[in-house]
Amino acid sequence: MSSIAKKLQEQQYEDQQQQQTHQTVVIRKAKISIGEVILLCALAIMVTFLGVKIVSNQAAIYETNKEIQQVEVSIDKQSKVNEDLKVQVDELSTYERIWKKAEELGFKLNKNNVKGVQ
Numbered sequence: 001m002s003s004i005a006k007k008l009q010e011q012q013y014e015d016q017q018q019q020q021t022h023q024t025v026v027i028r029k030a031k032i033s034i035g036e037v038i039l040l041c042a043l044a045i046m047v048t049f050l051g052v053k054i055v056s057n058q059a060a061i062y063e064t065n066k067e068i069q070q071v072e073v074s075i076d077k078q079s080k081v082n083e084d085l086k087v088q089v090d091e092l093s094t095y096e097r098i099w100k101k102a103e104e105l106g107f108k109l110n111k112n113n114v115k116g117v118q
Helices: 002-021 034-092 095-104
Strands: none
Touching: none
């Protein structure tokens, strides 16, 4: 039995040496594959593009609203001018003023030439 015990002892010794001499090399795979990296880059580019697009659209809307407000202000000003001119026309087209101006220019009223319009 001594030879069997000796063989067992040698075998255990060899196993211990093999365990000590073997270095375990652990190959770790990347957590994200190349396809996923490409998809993530495409997603980031799309999000960036959409963000820029939204901001530029908002800037264009702001500019358009600003122009609309300026046009509305100018329309209001022109409406006021038009109202003032209408008031002036009404004041200048009164019958008394026209008759006074006609007399100043030498026109005389001839009742035979006056016709009434219905």
